[in-house]
Amino acid sequence: MVATTPGTSPVPPRETRGRTLDAFTADLLQRIEITRSDLHRAREAGDLFTMDVEQSELDDLRRLAQEHGVQVA
Numbered sequence: 001m002v003a004t005t006p007g008t009s010p011v012p013p014r015e016t017r018g019r020t021l022d023a024f025t026a027d028l029l030q031r032i033e034i035t036r037s038d039l040h041r042a043r044e045a046g047d048l049f050t051m052d053v054e055q056s057e058l059d060d061l062r063r064l065a066q067e068h069g070v071q072v073a
Helices: 023-045 048-067
Strands: 014-016 019-021
Touching: 019 023, 023 048
Parallel strands: none
Antiparallel strands: 014 019
């Protein structure tokens, strides 16, 4: 069952590589990819502060994924 707020439609699960992802999983994986990309750009720019921030964010997202059984490549 997909939770919705009154007046909104549920977001259907999306399928990727033969697996169905719920909105939480899809959002989490997307956030991980964006954070990886931001970390890569910070490394290329030599921006140590942003590298630390993005690495911390990536560590938190990976921990969250592990707690919820989401496999991250």
